[in-house]
Amino acid sequence: EGQRLAQLAHAQTLTACGTSMRLYANAELPAEVAQARAHGAAGIGLYRTEFLFLQRHHLPDEDEQFHAYRDLVLGMGGLPVTVRTLDLGADKADTTGLALTREPNPALGMRGVRLSIRRPALFATQMRAILRASAYGPIRVLVPMVSRAEEIRATRRLMEICARDLRSEGHEIADHFELGAMVEVPAAAIALPALIRLVDFVSIGTNDLVQYTLAADRNNDAVSDLYDPLHPAVLRLLSDTIRCGEKAGKPVCLCGEMASDTTFTPLLVALGLTDFSMHSGAILEVRDALARCDRTRLRRLAPRLLKAESHDEIAALLAGANRGNL
Ligand code: PEP
Ligand code: MG
Secondary structure, rough: OHHHOOOOOOOOOOOOOOOOOEEEEEOOOHHHHHHHOOOOOEEEEEEEHHHHHOOOOOOHHHHHHHHHHHHHHHHHHOOOOEEOOOOOOOHHHHOOOOOOOOOHHHOOOOHHHHHHHHHHHHHHHHHHHHHHHHHHHEEEEEEOOOOOHHHHHHHHHHHHHHHHHHHHHOOOOOOOOOEEEOOOOOOHHHHHHHHHHOOOEEEOOHHHHHHHHHOOOOOOOHOOOOOOOHHHHHHHHHHHHHHHHHHOOEEEEEHHHHHHEEEOOHHHHHHOOOOOEEEEEHHHHHHHHHOOOOEEEEHHHHHHHHHOOHHHHHHHHHHHHOOOOO
């Protein structure tokens, strides 16, 4: 089995009916780049920059961040790299030099892009470092925890100011930068038809989207049975987000754990997803699972999946699809 999967390392990613799909890698550590390439990732779909800020007491300066992003881009050898701006909050206050105030409810507090906007110097330092890395290969910026248009506009403004400053300082950076938003707060999924005009791409963070949609902490065992990616409300938001991207002609990737769990692969194909991002250890299994998905038939199942009224009904439809007797 391991050998059979290994042969998929540089195979194309195709469904059973021949539709081309894209599998990107999630990464946190520079060392993960080698595995991403070894498994034939189409690029980095989510680079979590938090690790640069954790387990330390002073913040990484522009050069230190620049070196990390540059090495990442160089390591990917011309494939696109998506760098997510800092997604920290009070839950991790102890381990950062950010001196965050303690909060009773960090998941609903000052985290992600909210924190970046509140700390303009921190945000600008990171943005400059990312933009400087564009001299070495394709890089794009992804913003976490977006819940309103103004957060995207503020980020775009900062990006433009940083780009202008860097050019006037003599840095050779890309001519144009793509900016994307994470869809991981239900408000962003619901308001996406307006928000999508402000971005170049979106990435669905199901880890948080499921948590916030169902009001069930993603890390709390006491409510883990309520944390249900197959809840009809979650399917509705996933489907609306994918369709909204399609209509706007903007790429939609899914970078939460759902992307790496092959039990969800047929569901995501049914809902129209074509771009997945996952820890690189899962890429071969998902490529293998996709090769067994008949996309044409699964797409026809979408209306029934979206009408289903419960987890069990959805699971039964998917089990039927897996057995090939729709
Ligand atoms: C997510 O929320 O699904 C996601 C990819 O981001 P993180 O797990 O870093 O919150
Ligand atoms: Mg998230």
